[in-house]
Amino acid sequence: MTDLPPAPNAPEPQRLGDLPDRLIKQTVRYTDHRSVDRDALTPMMRHYADLKDEYPQALLLYRVGDFFETFFQDAITIAQELELVLTSKDAGKTVGRVPLAGVPHHAMERYCAQLVERGYAVAICDQTEDAADAQGRLVQRQVTRVITPGTVLEEGMLNARRNNYLAAVVIAGTHWGLAIADVSTGEFLTTQASGLDRLTQEILRLQPSEILLPTNAPDLVGLLRPDPRAGIPDPRRAAALPEALPPQFCYTLRPQAPFQAAEARQRLLERFRVRSLEGMGCEHLPLAVRAAGGLLQYLEETSERQLEAVPTEANAAPSPAPPAAHAYPTRIPLQPLYTYTLSDFLVIDHQTRRNLEITQTQRDGTFHGSLLWALDRTVTAMGGRALRRWLLQPLLDRSAIQARQDTIQELIDQGTLRQQLQQVLKQIYDLERLTGRAGSGTANARDLVALADSLGKLPEIADLVAVGRSPFLIALQTVPPVMDTLGQTLRAHLVETPPLYLTEGNLIRPGVNPQLDRLRQSIEADQQWIAELETTERQRTGIATLKVGYTKAFGYYLSISRAKASADLPDDYIRKQTLTNEERYITPELKQRESAIFLTREAVHKLEYEIFTALRLQVAEQSESIRQVAGAIAALDALCSLAEVAVYQNYCRPAITESRQIAIVDGRHPVVEQSLPAGFFVPNSATLGSGDPDRGTGGSRGTIAPPPPRPPADAPAPTPTATHSAPDLIILTGPNASGKSCYLRQVGLIQLMAQVGSFVPAAAATLGVCDRIFTRVGAVDDLATGQSTFMVEMNETANILNHATPRSLVLLDEIGRGTATFDGLSIAWAVAEHLATDIRARTIFATHYHELNELASLLSNVANYQVVVKELPDQIIFLHQVRPGGADKSYGIEAGRLAGLPASVIERARQVMGQIERHSHIAVGLRGESSPAESSERVPSKTASRRSRLREPAGQLNIFTG
């Protein structure tokens, strides 16, 4: 918005909130602080404008009385974003009114949280002295905190059950480094890899709230907010961001220097006081070091307290609002940098994470209905975050998977132990974030009491797990002595329920500090003297109605009714105030006692604050040990949760092998099962892949193994055994809504859960460790990139074919539907063939192209399955049972009839289908009715060559005749 010439006789608006821009322009002259003559501004507005110059990338919230106000362009932004009334304020005689929007100071955190969530940085400028002390001059104010999406520490702005990551990226050609930190828990990780696609996937997995990116363009330094409206790519973003960086995140462009190798390395060495980065595992990973160094510099520059810049809680006025709530932390308590490797984990790309609905549903993005929803019975925030991380990053290492399984098994076998543990865990607060706040100097006394209470629970946990045999339980059997001591110290020092603010006393118990006790006794003595004053003065004056009163403005006084006031009063009575019915007096001694109380109280508050900060420092010094305990508690909680679900949902412990075998007996979809009434879900088995780790079955023709028959309900759980004849690729057909997608997803989810270490919804399962899970499920147009449904589908398919290995699990739900039937079928055929023969990935391919069933007769490692239905004269009953064999019939027209298409249309559709079936070369070819003369040149050459390798002379396949 540009500034306008003065509008003569512009009406003065009361509210501009609902008015369009045009009207705003008529009533305010300036909407941009940069274009106003600073000398013409009122002193406060000048201060605001100067500060705004210092924080151009942030919305500046400026404390005025009980409000945080914004002016100029920021006022318009926050009015729009927060749906606030936009009004105006006089900014100087010749300047006139400028836009104003404000929020009450007590609601600031809530509004701030909304702004930060939408990708804004917010600078909070608070009053640093009591307005009364200013005596006519401008009240002192300073920016006490700049909050960006990735540097939030404030409890109320964080989601307790997920990490809040700040990331930094350095790209060099196709190589990249990525560092991440959660400043609220202190986690600090870095990695380096090649392949920009993997960078995109890693960012999508982490979902950072803010990503730092070094840039050479000085004018671009700043914050790029994600555009929630998407669809219309922002050219500024497009120019600044490399293609590998997904646009839906918030990016902060940074100068290059801190990301240079030497500077970054030096900064890390200094921060962690080490001589080499060897111990952190990244000495030889320059890009990982550059990313981590650049991230650290950003935190140091923007989020850590500049010593001279900001008042501390101690010297700041306690009112009107405690500055501690929004003051810079002294130091972000980062844990030592940890280097991780992408290849340690099962790769689940973003598409698959969405399709399998791991943390949110695909349709409306809700938690309810996701896998995490179905499995999360954690009782602590730390456990909730851990479980979420586990689901997003399943393991590859068999022994690590089995270690989790062993603990779950123990917690299942010992149900009482599990329940007792959960009861104690419930009483443990968020140790990770409490420690984070203590380390950053932003924890209040309630935080430390919560920490002490939580540490006090550790011995109970240790007692309970004393019988444990698995590594996770053994880790908690001894409470580190420092934790014990720290808990006791905190409890001994802090009162049970301290106030929220740190500068108003009542934090420290009596008996802790002799000086504090003396000061308190002196206050008590003075207060006692005042309490007795009424009696002594009544005796002295003989006025039985004399009272002692107190007001904030006058302090203590002696009150005598007007009628009695005329009587002879002692000489030391000094009249202070006359009211209608009473006279108020003070005496020199009363005033002396009063000021003694005030002064001593101030000293008490200061001393209490000092004792408190010393305690907080002690906690910060132990943050590393506390975090280790917190990690163990989080893991225990997550494992209890998985054990709990396993018990109540009747899951089994899968055998994890190094083979390629996937053998699931009576598997269920963990989410759909929980959404249906008990017993309604129809279990289905699945068998895929050979037991041989190095060899697929694609080279030889074998018998196709049907899924094992369902055992009777009371039969012992069967143990699936390795079979060398299981197909690599299953073509799954069946009518609409019969359960194909559900089956596909349940196989993927069972594999994923198994690699998390969880038990799985099945009667029995043997699962070889997968390297990647791919899914392709019905796409929608990607408006943001202007891609059609078909192009999205082809891109996803290309990604799968380019990256899948024999150890991957590929789940394809329809391919080729977004184009002409022949094109679609041809592509679907070729893709299935490529997966089965060239890649030999374990694949389930759900399709409505029944023609694909022919593949099974050509390739020995392909099998047909169908989801069966029962046909009655006027309806279809969905049995949801997966059985061997291809569906010989499609039910699309029947589905249309059930959906209410007019009878004439249904009848016509049947006629058309009959004609197509009679004349289509595809149908004719698949029925093997083509003439020998046509055959030889019509066989797709690849299939022909495969056939010569894979099988004896086969029926002709003429799907490519026009």
Ligand SMILES: Nc1ncnc2c1ncn2[C@@H]1O[C@H](COP(=O)(O)OP(=O)(O)OP(=O)(O)O)[C@@H](O)[C@H]1O
């Ligand atoms: N094994 C099952 N037991 C009970 N209900 C099931 C089962 N499988 C699927 N369903 C139910 O059937 C509904 C349809 O299933 P699904 O979406 O998997 O069908 P589909 O065959 O993939 O359909 P379409 O071909 O139209 O995509 C699901 O929402 C679920 O409620």
